[in-house]
Amino acid sequence: MRSITYLLAFLLPTFVLCSSWNYTYPKSWPVKYHTLTSQRLNLSMAYMDIQPSSPTTSTVVLLHGKNFCGATWEDTARRLLAHNYRVVIPDQIGFCKSSKPSAYQFSLQQLASNTRSLLQALEIPQAKILGHSMGGMLATRFALMYPNITSHLILTNPIGLEDWKALGVPWRAIDLSYADELKMNYTTVRKYQQATYYVNTWKSEYDVWVNMLVSLYRSGDEGLAFAYNMALTTDAVLTQPVVDEFALVKAKTLLLIGTKDNTAIGKAWSPPEVQAKLGNYSILGKETASKIPGSELVEFEDLGHAPQIQDSERYHAALFEWLDRMG
Secondary structure (H helix, E strand, O other), rough: OHHHHHHHHOOOOOOOOOOOOOOOOOOOOOOEEEEEEEEEEEEEEEEEEEEOOOOOOEEEEEEEOOOOOHHHHHHHHHHHHHOOOOEEEEOOOOOOOOOOOOOOOOHHHHHHHHHHHHHHHOOOOOEEEEOOOOHHHHHHHHHHHOOOOEEEEEEOOOOOOOOOOOOOOOOOOOOHHHHHHHHHOOOHHHHHHHHOOOOOOOHHHHHHHHHHHHHHHOOOOHHHHHHHHHHHHHHHHOOOOOOOHOOOOOOOOEEEOOOOOOOOOHHHHOOHHHHOOOOOOHHHHHHHHHOOOOHHHEOOOOOEEEEEEHHHHHHHHHHHHHHHOOO
């Protein structure tokens, strides 16, 4: 009898509940949940599926970064709706309102597969994929894995434009990364965002995104699970480069790059001589555009890692100029 019990425990998926984190997303766009079985776990993937007032066949999928959630895309989503796009905004597994498993093999490939599962459930055969930060690295992996689904690829200050390990970033044990994640608070988050996202400037409206992230870390047991998932994600993006595969991207591609950005995974624990050569987006944007066939590059020389937040009007003007021209 005991052996049967053990066998059933091995064979049956484990249920991981959806998030109880109560941060308010845009009230007019209800958060829905896509259930999927992945790595023997039954998971809930939160998402918003926002339909324009007029019928459309064109969908944009917005992929958030590591320190972001689907809610941070609200401004972009509203502008896309005004241009008659259907907009799908998932929270990746491990993030925000989605399930936060205590043990999960995070990889860009797995997150891309989860996103494809959502699009299949929504019966969306093709879409424009727009990703920011880690979401840009994920969008690139998605485009490589699913070229027939990805008609257009838009990368907003993506990470992964260089191979950090090859440049000398030491591998960091997941337990140490987890300890770092547990130290996150308003002061540490704001200091990092101010230096990297907004080029050492600050506006009061940026606080909402700091508080959103801090509230995740402080959400009890779920916050501990989130912190551990963030440590696992750090390991995934550090050890799974996409930079050597840019030449294989087939989608029409736009890079929107704030050149004051200095983001680089592992910079904080690298020796000074390695830190000095990492995260130079004034160079990385041009290098990446030269690698992706037929891609276009728009640079914002006075903006940082989050140009869509720091200068929304200029960012979206460039985005829609390209979308309108590309069809």
